[in-house]
Amino acid sequence: MLTKRPPDIKGSEITDEGFYMNRRQFIATTLAITGFASTLSSTSDAGEKLPTIKRGLSLQVVSRGGFSTDEKPTSYKDATSYNNFYEFSTSKEGIAELARSLRTRPWTVTVEGHVKRPKVYDIDELLRMFPLEERVYRFRCVEGWSAVIPWVGFPLGEFIKRCEPLSSAKYVEFITLHRPDEMPGQKTNVLEWPYLEGLRMDEATHPLTLMAVGMYGEVLPNQNGAPLRLVVPWKYGFKNTKSIVRIRFVEDMPVTAWMKASPKEYGFYANVNPHVHHPRWSQAKERRLGELSKRDTLLFNGYGEEVGHLYTGMDLKRFF
């Protein structure tokens, strides 16, 4: 559901869980009915389009999802003005302005590969498919800076269930849009385009892994990977694919964009680890955006309890 931008909601104003659960069921039912009705109309020959969700519009967040940290979120200003999005530029502060050229409608997400239900989804279909949760996650860039972001989205695992992957599907690939006339950085060779990233199946279906459609209670700004991006909080930022157009289920470990660019420096797993350093800089510490002093980096970005078991017995230095 969409409303005009409301005043910021204080934590104290968040209603208690009991009320939310009932409201969630009600909204889910309403959305299901609306979604069904929309499907009917969208298949009509009259060519009725699904109503689009515009940038800056607030999202109806149904619940504050689990795994949220109590740490203070990074300011909206910092989170939306300091971005790595090489599709536009390698200069972090120029992205917000350049990303205005990105057209996020019409937008489709193609699910393909080793699945029972390959399909081309319209983004507005995806936005209505699941009740939206807010998850306040830590974010850690491989460069050594970090943030705390209140993402809005749905668990990737839930979406994968709908896709019905075959047993041969061992990995999931995520592919970003390739549109050089809107994304000027794609005219350069800084990375191979379109941007490709991937996760092991168990990482993709882990409850922490989020398909984000918003942040700070609003639709994702272009510079943060509108209209759909991946959030895997225990891995370095470059694994969090932005502006996704394709989700492909594959048998073999994908060779990602950064692995191709610099295989000795960027690996497939890219788990946040203060003991496994980048060849050219240390990963022992990080600087939180908006803060002056550095802080210690946490193994798995502090999500070790939730994801450690995925890597038992794995040599984290070898599989970096």
Place this chain on the structure above:
Amino acid sequence: MNLVKSAAFIALLLPLVWLVCQALTTGLGANPVEKVIHTTGDWALNILLITLSITPLKRIIRWKGLLNLRRMVGLYAFFYATLHLMSYIGLDQSFSWEAIMEDVIKHNRIWVGLTAYILLIPLAVTSTNRMVQRLGIRRWKALHNLIYLTTAGGVIHYLLLVKRDMRRPMVYASILIVLLGYRLVVRRFNQR
């Protein structure tokens, strides 16, 4: 002449003034420490290259007054390089000598950058007229050829630290190569 020198003095101070103004008003963005380190480093390199282009420029437009300017510009490069090093030590590493030692030993870009800075120190110290007299013009000139090594060190430091986009450091490298090339050609020409 005094007017040109005064104008240059003010112009070369502007990058720092701008940085301070931003810090006090709009702020330095989401990563202020990075902003300070990058800005001071950029300007150290920019001004080193400007210093290196003064003698070739003097040959072309034949104005000896430029040499007077060269000392001030060179010292400004040392000034920004010092600010850059201080920002690294104080803002980035919070004066932790342990962390700095580790960084110097383990990471090439750090010891290369530090070496480039250390090479600047004798140049700054011997920049006075007195020093030129004490050393004698030939030895002084020989010592001050170090500026090419220092600038190369700065450029390599930059090349080693960029994540992936080498374009800007390569531009600096190209300018340095052209300036060095010009000097070598002139030297060859004079020896004939």
